[in-house]
Amino acid sequence: MIHSTLVTDAVNAQRRSEKRRWFVIxxxxxVLLLSFVFDIATGPSMLGLTExxxxxxxxxxxxxxxxxxxQVIVTNLRLPIAVMAxxxxxxLGVGGAEMQTLLNNPMASPYTLGxxxxxGFGAALMLYLGSxxxxxxxxVPIGAFVCCMLSASLLFGxxxxxxxxSGQLILAGIALLFLFQSLLSLVQFVSSPELSQQILFWLFGxxxxxxxxxxxxxxxxxLVCVLVLMKDAWKLTALRLGEERAKSLGVNVTRLRLKxxxxxAIMTATATSFVGIIGFIGIVAPNIAxxxxxxxxxxxxxxxxxxxxxLLSSASVLSKAIVPGSLFPIGIVTAIIGVPFFFWLIxxxxx
Amino acid sequence: MxxxxxxxxxxxxxxxxxxxxxxxxxxxxxxxxxxxxTGKSTLLxxxxxxxxxxxxxxxxxxxxxxxxxxxxxxxRFGYMPxxxxxxxGLSVLEVVLLGQLDALSLKLGNRLLEAAxxxxxxxxLLHLANRDVRTLSGxxxxxxxxxxxxxxxxxxxxxxxxxxxxxxxxxxxxxxHLDRNTKQHGWVSxxxxxxxxxxxxxxxxxxxxxxGKLVAQGAPKDILTPELVYDVYGVAAEVMQDSAxxxxxxxxxxxxxxxxx
Numbered sequence: 287m288i289h290s291t292l293v294t295d296a297v298n299a300q301r302r303s304e305k306r307r308w309f310v311i312x313x314x315x316x317v318l319l320l321s322f323v324f325d326i327a328t329g330p331s332m333l334g335l336t337e338x339x340x341x342x343x344x345x346x347x348x349x350x351x352x353x354x355x356x357q358v359i360v361t362n363l364r365l366p367i368a369v370m371a372x373x374x375x376x377x378l379g380v381g382g383a384e385m386q387t388l389l390n391n392p393m394a395s396p397y398t399l400g401x402x403x404x405x406g407f408g409a410a411l412m413l414y415l416g417s418x419x420x421x422x423x424x425x426v427p428i429g430a431f432v433c434c435m436l437s438a439s440l441l442f443g444x445x446x447x448x449x450x451x452s453g454q455l456i457l458a459g460i461a462l463l464f465l466f467q468s469l470l471s472l473v474q475f476v477s478s479p480e481l482s483q484q485i486l487f488w489l490f491g492x493x494x495x496x497x498x499x500x501x502x503x504x505x506x507x508x509l510v511c512v513l514v515l516m517k518d519a520w521k522l523t524a525l526r527l528g529e530e531r532a533k534s535l536g537v538n539v540t541r542l543r544l545k546x547x548x549x550x551a552i553m554t555a556t557a558t559s560f561v562g563i564i565g566f567i568g569i570v571a572p573n574i575a576x577x578x579x580x581x582x583x584x585x586x587x588x589x590x591x592x593x594x595x596x597l598l599s600s601a602s603v604l605s606k607a608i609v610p611g612s613l614f615p616i617g618i619v620t621a622i623i624g625v626p627f628f629f630w631l632i633x634x635x636x637x
Numbered sequence: 638m639x640x641x642x643x644x645x646x647x648x649x650x651x652x653x654x655x656x657x658x659x660x661x662x663x664x665x666x667x668x669x670x671x672x673x674x675t676g677k678s679t680l681l682x683x684x685x686x687x688x689x690x691x692x693x694x695x696x697x698x699x700x701x702x703x704x705x706x707x708x709x710x711x712x713r714f715g716y717m718p719x720x721x722x723x724x725x726g727l728s729v730l731e732v733v734l735l736g737q738l739d740a741l742s743l744k745l746g747n748r749l750l751e752a753a754x755x756x757x758x759x760x761x762l763l764h765l766a767n768r769d770v771r772t773l774s775g776x777x778x779x780x781x782x783x784x785x786x787x788x789x790x791x792x793x794x795x796x797x798x799x800x801x802x803x804x805x806x807x808x809x810x811x812x813x814h815l816d817r818n819t820k821q822h823g824w825v826s827x828x829x830x831x832x833x834x835x836x837x838x839x840x841x842x843x844x845x846x847x848x849g850k851l852v853a854q855g856a857p858k859d860i861l862t863p864e865l866v867y868d869v870y871g872v873a874a875e876v877m878q879d880s881a882x883x884x885x886x887x888x889x890x891x892x893x894x895x896x897x898x
Binding site for chain 2: 292293296297299300303304516519520521523524526527528530531533534535536537538576580581582584
């Protein structure tokens with residue numbers, strides 16, 4: 287065949303581009319590991335990086351000498367928070383990535399569709415109702431989860447209708463965002479000042495609520511959800527060609543849309559109910575990932591996870607470093623980093 | 638092969654298919670023509686199972702189109718919708734590969750890559766394989782989407798205005814490729830065209846739609862007359878024949894007076 291060298295060249299070029307994308311993923315894993323270690327090291331008592339590394343090695347069963355205090359700080363205090371940062375960041379990144387894919391809009395995320403606001407309302411309502419006699423450690427996450435899923439199920443209902451466009455879904459989501467923000471304000475308005483304070487603190491979003499149980503639940507849910515999404519990687523890629531074309535390629539768009547929406551809602555509800563509202567990662571992480579590896583979901587999806595995890599992990603480091611010795615709510619930090627980036631993204635689009 | 642019987646489809650009082658019946662043979666190119674907004678794209682969507690008609694049935698090889706088995710029904714279709722925008726961070730090769738969606742796994746085998754490159758090569762666009770689709774022109778996108786539809790190895794190929802953005806060269810590449818492969822592989826090829834001359838040149842069977850009705854059907858040389866053109870489009874035209882006996886249509890410039898009437 288005359289063109290055989292051209293074909294070989296094209297195959298090789300494709301393989302090179304795949305290798306490049308793997309390289310980007312590996313790099314992100316490395317910087318994530320770095321920020322993870324820094325996250326463990328920073329706090330009221332600063333630890334050396336070697337101490338942290340030794341304590342981690344010790345945990346993995348390697349025979350390394352570590353002081354007992356360091357080991358306790360790392361295992362019981364810092365590690366749950368650091369792991370939670372990685373998982374929640376990753377889950378927000380993936381959630382945002384799939385929302386953007388689904389709605390064909392780079393500005394979509396579970397946050398902009400009112401899921402986070404609904405969770406906030408659920409948590410506030412639970413606090414207002416005195417946790418219904420349960421421990422607030424359990425009741426508040428449940429309230430947040432249930433409310434988030436309820437709000438999302440309105441979106442599911444819309445997504446199931448055959449001729450609803452993604453634009454209409456976004457509009458409905460934004461309407462829900464306003465609805466739940468108003469309801470949240472209402473709860474705060476009728477609450478006592480002390481209660482209002484508690485609600486506000488929950489809304490800030492904070493990783494300090496992380497315990498090993500929370501971490502295990504969030505990790506389990508996130509892992510399952512990400513694997514299910516990965517299985518649909520090619521279909522989700524096809525969806526980005528437009529819904530009509532995805533249909534023409536044999537994708538059952540209604541089903542895929544509903545399935546993905548449910549998975550994202552579960553992931554978001556779980557993460558948000560344990561750590562509160564953390565904005566911007568869901569929008570920013572997928573956009574960075576898209577710039578780095580394009581929109582082949584085989585790379586885009588894992589990279590969105592890694593970028594999200596890295597952003598939240600480094601925000602966690604920053605939140606402890608801003609005022610040494612005290613903990614700044616991480617939800618505030620992510621928005622402050624997120625906004626300049628968001629602006630850059632908007633301006634960058636114009637070019 | 639592909640049989641449509643008494644199809645009726647309307648949105649409120651907008652009738653887009655009014656008691657349409659036809660039978661399309663394999664190994665032939667069937668071209669649908671008709672004015673804007675007359676139900677041509679709607680008809681393709683109905684054949685694809687995307688719109689549900691109020692009445693009538695669609696059969697392929699005797700098998701009835703049933704909403705419960707839509708996945709299997711669509712398996713045999715290569716369908717190229719009208720919209721040719723490609724605003725996505727993928728390479729040309731990746732877009733063409735999506736034609737074989739069901740065969741794709743996390744690891745891409747060389748066999749599939751080569752099949753996609755072969756599809757590109759057949760329409761003379763192998764050199765674009767590794768380009769980002771966002772850097773392509775509208776016409777190039779249209780050709781890439783044609784390659785994607787071919788990649789599906791269809792039994793029924795439906796093209797909705799496939800040459801709307803193509804230059805003369807690529808018009809011919811696409812239509813000749815379609816013509817050759819339809820005969821060779823026994824596809825049922827259905828395409829919507831606006832250019833009556835291209836339609837006359839490439840159609841084995843011409844279907845003329847007007848306001849949801851099938852007003853004429855047959856070989857272009859049998860049905861393409863000045864009366865039909867006037868009846869369907871309200872345009873005065875001469876219909877002549879070239880040396881091969883293929884009809885061609887030349888519209889008459891409506892004078893200043895005519896437009897005042």
